[in-house]
Amino acid sequence: MMQKGDSIGSTTVTLTRADLVRYAGASGDFNPIHWSESTARSVQLPGVIAHGMLTMGAAVQLVTDWCGDPGAVLDYQTRFSATVPVDEVAGATLEVSGKVAKIDDDAGTVRIDLTVTDPGHGDAKILTKAQAVVRLGH
Amino acid sequence: MGVNPDLQGRTYPPTEPYVVGREKIREFAAAVQATHPAHTDLAAARGLGYADLVAPPTFLVTLAQRAEAAVVADPDAGIDFSRVVHADERFTHRRPAVAGDELIGATTVESVKTLGGHTMVTTATEITTTGGEAVSTVRSTLLVRGEEA
Numbered sequence: 504m505m506q507k508g509d510s511i512g513s514t515t516v517t518l519t520r521a522d523l524v525r526y527a528g529a530s531g532d533f534n535p536i537h538w539s540e541s542t543a544r545s546v547q548l549p550g551v552i553a554h555g556m557l558t559m560g561a562a563v564q565l566v567t568d569w570c571g572d573p574g575a576v577l578d579y580q581t582r583f584s585a586t587v588p589v590d591e592v593a594g595a596t597l598e599v600s601g602k603v604a605k606i607d608d609d610a611g612t613v614r615i616d617l618t619v620t621d622p623g624h625g626d627a628k629i630l631t632k633a634q635a636v637v638r639l640g641h
Numbered sequence: 642m643g644v645n646p647d648l649q650g651r652t653y654p655p656t657e658p659y660v661v662g663r664e665k666i667r668e669f670a671a672a673v674q675a676t677h678p679a680h681t682d683l684a685a686a687r688g689l690g691y692a693d694l695v696a697p698p699t700f701l702v703t704l705a706q707r708a709e710a711a712v713v714a715d716p717d718a719g720i721d722f723s724r725v726v727h728a729d730e731r732f733t734h735r736r737p738a739v740a741g742d743e744l745i746g747a748t749t750v751e752s753v754k755t756l757g758g759h760t761m762v763t764t765a766t767e768i769t770t771t772g773g774e775a776v777s778t779v780r781s782t783l784l785v786r787g788e789e790a
Contacts, residue, residue, distance in 0.1 A: 560673030
């Protein structure tokens with residue numbers, strides 16, 4: 504029996520510069536702060552950073568794995584609270600975990616709250632209020 | 642130059658129709674490391690009851706950002722894109738987008754709030770099929786940094 508507070512597990516997301524270029528191409532977001540070191544530094548960033556939408560898109564895979572149907576994700580939101588610097592050699596490694604935050608039996612939905620941190624940068628909290636509402640059963 | 646507070650409530654013309662392609666879904670899924678077979682394998686998608694390959698939960702950002710670009714490009718908006726930071730994003734799906742959908746996105750500025758020199762611009766982009774079926778709402782908030790920041 505599922506209960507509020509239950510863990511849905513955890514996973515690691517690794518991002519390299521090539522992953523940022525791939526996401527830029529797939530999404531159409533070619534903002535140079537995601538691929539040009541000099542541009543990123545010129546706007547006071549520590550270097551090239553990941554697209555927030557790439558982090559958001561990758562983090563929800565934990566929810567999809569848990570519920571077994573990507574189309575069951577009815578609502579998914581987040582705030583972007585810290586940037587993810589992606590080192591040219593080492594890339595970036597993010598820790599993603601999730602837990603059951605709310606069970607709505609009448610609606611047949613469960614809200615999963617995700618935690619996404621960057622252990623390489625002081626465990627910075629990358630996403631806040633990262634919440635996915637999932638329809639159960641299909 | 643600051644963000645024009647009169648933007649609030651303004652609706653921009655819809656995008657040109659966007660046809661969701663199988664290869665685009667596969668490409669986007671690979672880019673966000675989405676490994677569920679319903680994104681890539683037709684039999685797996687149909688096995689879950691979908692008509693075709695299922696787009697990942699954040700896929701519609703591709704179309705939403707095209708629609709939102711109309712706001713930033715509006716000369717009357719006063720948004721300096723080099724000062725823009727993406728603050729938050731939300732997808733509310735009535736159903737997942739699937740390959741073969743022909744979609745349009747239309748953006749409305751829901752709110753413009755200035756706080757301590759920065760301005761938060763929240764847009765809502767309604768994604769519908771060209772036949773008028775509501776598919777998703779994509780909300781996005783841009784933080785436009787003030788000159789001193």
